Amino acid sequence: MIHSTSRVLVSDLRAHVDQTVTVSGWVNALRLQRKMQFVILRDHSGMAQVTHKRDGGPLEAVIESLTPESAVRITGRVVAAAQVNLGGLEIVPETVEVLNRAETPLPIDEHTGPEHRLDWRFLDVRKRATAQMVFAAQTTLEQGLREYAMQNGCTEMHTPKLMGTASESGAEVFKLGYFDRSAYLAQSPQFYKQMAVAAGIDRVFEIGPVFRAEPSFTSRHATEFTGVDIELSWIDDVEDVMAFEERMLAHAIAKVAEVHGEAIQEIFGIEVVVPEAPFPRITMAEAQEILRAGGWDPEGVKEDLDPEGERTIAAHMKELTGHEFVFITHYPASIRPFYHMRPADRPDLTLSFDLLWKGLEITTGAQREHRSDVLLKQAEEKSMDTEPMQDYMNIFRFGCPPHGGLGAGLGRILMVMLGLDSIREAAFLFRGPNRLTP
Amino acid sequence: MIHSTSRVLVSDLRAHVDQTVTVSGWVNALRLQRKMQFVILRDHSGMAQVTHKRDGGPLEAVIESLTPESAVRITGRVVAAAQVNLGGLEIVPETVEVLNRAETPLPIDEHTGPEHRLDWRFLDVRKRATAQMVFAAQTTLEQGLREYAMQNGCTEMHTPKLMGTASESGAEVFKLGYFDRSAYLAQSPQFYKQMAVAAGIDRVFEIGPVFRAEPSFTSRHATEFTGVDIELSWIDDVEDVMAFEERMLAHAIAKVAEVHGEAIQEIFGIEVVVPEAPFPRITMAEAQEILRAGGWDPEGVKEDLDPEGERTIAAHMKELTGHEFVFITHYPASIRPFYHMRPADRPDLTLSFDLLWKGLEITTGAQREHRSDVLLKQAEEKSMDTEPMQDYMNIFRFGCPPHGGLGAGLGRILMVMLGLDSIREAAFLFRGPNRLTP
Structure with missing residues (x-):
């Protein structure tokens, strides 16, 4: 031929x-x-x-x-x-x-509903410029993130998705048959990227799949999504992590704006605003105070923010600072994992943060507790059995440097950036509790 | 602080x-x-x-x-x-x-054997310059691969690792509980990258985990490894795929040589030779003829090459051409998947290739069969049940372009490049039939 x-x-x-x-x-x-x-x-x-x-x-x-x-x-x-x-x-x-030759008629047309369009995703993507744009923007976004990470000393790692024991909590983990035993799919590279830090990899960068066996049907949740993970060694405090992230995002978003800004404006009717670092910060306590003063008091959400709370506080901060991003800091220890470090004088809080963009949580990060004895105490306090986590606990026994990092959802970043209605539009092939195909 | x-x-x-x-x-x-x-x-x-x-x-x-x-x-x-x-x-x-503070004594020292070193991989990597170098070289290699791919029109995709049905063959697939049903881990992004091609993504690039439930204990096999996948639309023939790969590898290896060449020489005592494109090619029939003339005739290996055969033919081609790489082409249809395209005049062969580097297989590639009726016939010939593969078969019914691609093992490339004894050294945390930890 x-x-x-x-x-x-x-x-x-x-x-x-x-x-x-x-x-x-x-x-x-x-x-x-x-x-x-x-x-x-x-x-x-x-x-x-x-x-x-x-x-x-x-x-x-x-x-x-x-x-x-x-x-x-x-x-x-x-x-x-x-x-x-x-x-x-x-x-x-x-x-x-x-x-x-394409058979006729095509199985979808412009009147097809969202679920049926997902069934024929390849035709749906092929025929819609908006769908094509998502992956072009994703490619450039990743290039920008990676570029910043590499320029700032990161090593790109590929950590296992197969684990011998369920991570962190037993909940929300997929279990599989592994020869004559069981394995679990990693909910995040958290433990492994900490292991890389303990292995002397100064700064860790990973983009890869993470798996959540969570029966959530919202527009923001998927059972498999692409995580962007960073872990930084020898930090002074969690501020180093936030500073890294805001600069990395600003760099990557600037790249998307440069390459696709016009097309995104034209196709999605949305302006890609390049954020200025530093991003505004507000503590969880302050955020709650402001929200409660405004009448926010959802049932069952005492210490965390619900999606509405996130949107409201983000709108408040936007009005106050003009900024689309806001770091919520100092989450209560009760709603954060045992490995988040806590301020010396406030054992009820954590040196952690979430990052909201236009009111949607796109990142969770923290300084990690690297002192074996403190970590053990914090695990006990949460009634966790550290026995199955022995490999993890071992990291902290032989000279683990202070470190911290973050995990961001690539799909959520795209969702906000392009104004998509659902995370389903931000992945090529969406995976949810009711969807494993095509 | x-x-x-x-x-x-x-x-x-x-x-x-x-x-x-x-x-x-x-x-x-x-x-x-x-x-x-x-x-x-x-x-x-x-x-x-x-x-x-x-x-x-x-x-x-x-x-x-x-x-x-x-x-x-x-x-x-x-x-x-x-x-x-x-x-x-x-x-x-x-x-x-x-x-x-590090506890004493450390659990491993310079006399520790390979399996026990894997148990304490973080200490092993931290203390050995050779281990650190693997991830530095990996990072640069990936940058080089990605750079070439992006400059040549690739979109970076993240395809699902969770599948609703077992891909290709039911063998060698991990099965997991997925809410009230079962799911399977992708052995490769093969079907999904073809779906991306059918979705109008002109050229697809993915680096991500692949899973093989294969009870292999060789130095070249892992149950989870990092795959480098490419799929190209609108190709004329399989030569387009080989030409893409040889140029991509030459670009990436040149980058590694430039950044780490001296250090690799010093630490591993190995020279990173930047290959010139085109790489030599030899058909499987020719390769077998040469091998058999040299006395190679292993039992049970009739149509494929065994590892020894691969090493021998690579050495032969090295002597003949001075080149470290060789493409073996035209594998028999009997040992290739049903979706490999076959030459019009030789239905017993496939338009496929393996790429050997210094005698180790690092890539398998092919032009894919994009004609629905031919594909169906080839599946039947292999006694495959296409019913569970309906989503895959549908790709070819509505205007699928001619396409082809390849899957390479990142660890294998590193293994050859750095002269590592085992794939275990090329991954941060190795996963094999007997190893799910740390």
């Missing part, structure tokens, strides 16, 4: 006027008129019009037989045609090769 | 002669003499000597109490000292703060 002409992208046609080129893509639309046949061909770079004057020949028959979304390769001459909306160009075809 | 002086790395001490600095790191060694106390402090950038003249004061007592591998923060004056081996510098300490 050697082709005399190699593929030209639709976006590059302008450079080939009066030349014969080969384009490959999908039949976006067909207009079959009495005298003329028009094919709108789409590739990932754009759309072009293919114009064929009926002549009763074999080419006419091939075009007549096309179906929407068929994969085709078309060789033809690029002609300037001022009347054509698509770039003032058209292709006059010499050959039209059907590489893969 | 605000510190008046921020951390200085050991590698930067030269710039601070006659200044007071704070260094943080581990006690690499202690020499407690009658008149003098010496601490060799190690951070990730190097080692420095801390020299304290005994004076009966509290500092003397702190230093006396140190243990090897304790995490310490030392503030002191940097002094030029020509007699000191470590850079002709020493630090005269003012304060020594023990951040985390």
Whole structure:
């Protein structure tokens, strides 16, 4: 299958006027008129019009037989045609090769509901510019995050997703058969990235899947999502972690704004605002005080913020500071994991934070407790059995440096950045309690 | 915990002669003499000597109490000292703060065997420059791979590791409880990256975990490893995939050679040779002919190559071409998955390849069969039940472009590049049939 002409992208046609080129893509639309046949061909770079004057020949028959979304390769001459909306160009075809014919009708159309669209996700993504944009933005976002991390001394790690014992809490963990025993899927790389810190990896960076066996059906939850994890050694305090994150995010968001800002504005109608560091900070106690003064007092949520509380405090801080981001700091020890470090004078609090962007939690971070005896005490206080966690507890017995880090959800960042309604739109193939396919 | 002086790395001490600095790191060694106390402090950038003249004061007592591998923060004056081996510098300490005291004795030492070292992997990695180097090289290698992929139009994808049905074959798949049903861990992103291609993502790049429930105990196998996956749309033939891979590898290896070449030579005694593209190619039939002429005829290995065969043919090609890499092409259909495309005139072969580096298989790739009817026929021929694979088969019904790609093992690439004895050394935390910890 050697082709005399190699593929030209639709976006590059302008450079080939009066030349014969080969384009490959999908039949976006067909207009079959009495005298003329028009094919709108789409590739990932754009759309072009293919114009064929009926002549009763074999080419006419091939075009007549096309179906929407068929994969085709078309060789033809690029002609300037001022009347054509698509770039003032058209292709006059010499050959039209059907590489893969699309069945008719397509299983989804513009009226299809969200769940059924997920069933046919590949068609849904292919046909919607908004969906394509998510992955382009994700790619650039990751490049930006990684770039900052690497420039600031991070080593990229791949920690195991298979664990011998359930991490942290037994809840929300998937269990699997592992030869003649059981294994568990990591809820986060938390313990392993701390192990990397104890291994002398000065700063750890990981982007990878995390698994939550949580029966949550909200627009913000998935059972599998992509986590962005950082862990920093030899920190002075949790402020080092927050400073790292705000600079990393500002760097990455600036990159997205630069590369895709206009397209995002056009497609999603949303402005990507590059945040200035430092981001505003507010303690959990202050946040609660402000919220309660405003009448917020949800049942069952005593020490944490509920989503409404998060949105309200973020709006408050936006009004106060003009900033889309806010760090909520000093979460109560009662609602944070046993390994979060606590201020020396306030054992009821933790040196931890959540980061909200436009009111949605996108990150949790903390300084970790690296002193074996204190950690053990904190685990006991939470009635945890440290026996199955012996490998983890061992980290702290042989010279573990002070450290802290964060875990962010890539999908949530994208969701806020692009104004998506649901985390389902921010993943290529969503996984939830009721969805394991396609 | 605000510190008046921020951390200085050991590698930067030269710039601070006659200044007071704070260094943080581990006690690499202690020499407690009658008149003098010496601490060799190690951070990730190097080692420095801390020299304290005994004076009966509290500092003397702190230093006396140190243990090897304790995490310490030392503030002191940097002094030029020509007699000191470590850079002709020493630090005269003012304060020594023990951040985390290491218990004695350490659970591993230089005589510890490989399995027990894996039990204490964090200490093993911390204390060995060779182990640290693996992750530095891995980070640069990934940067190089990603850089090439991005410059050549790839979108970075994160495909699900949780599947609703077992992929390809039911064998070698981990099964887990998923709410009231079962799920399976992806053996590779194969089906999902093909779905991305069908979704109009022109070129797909993914680095992520893959899971193999394979009871293999060789030095090359792991039950969880990091896969590097590429899938390219609108290819003309499998040669496009091989051309992409050889250029991507050459780019990434050149980057590793540039950044770490000297250190790798020094630490591992191995030269990182930047390969020239194109890499040599040989068909499986030719390879077998050459091997059999040389007396190779292992029992039970009729159509595939065994590891010895791979090493022998690679050595043969090295002698012939001077090249460390070789593509073995045209694997028999009988030993390749049903979705590999076959040459029109040779239904017994596939348009597939393996890539060997110094005789070790590091990649498998192919052009995929994108024609629904042919694919179905090939599945039937292998007696596969396509019913559970309906979501996969659907990809090919609505305009799937011709495509092909590859899957490479990151650990295997590192193993060859650094001359490691075992894949266990190429992962931070190895996972095998008998190992789920730490």
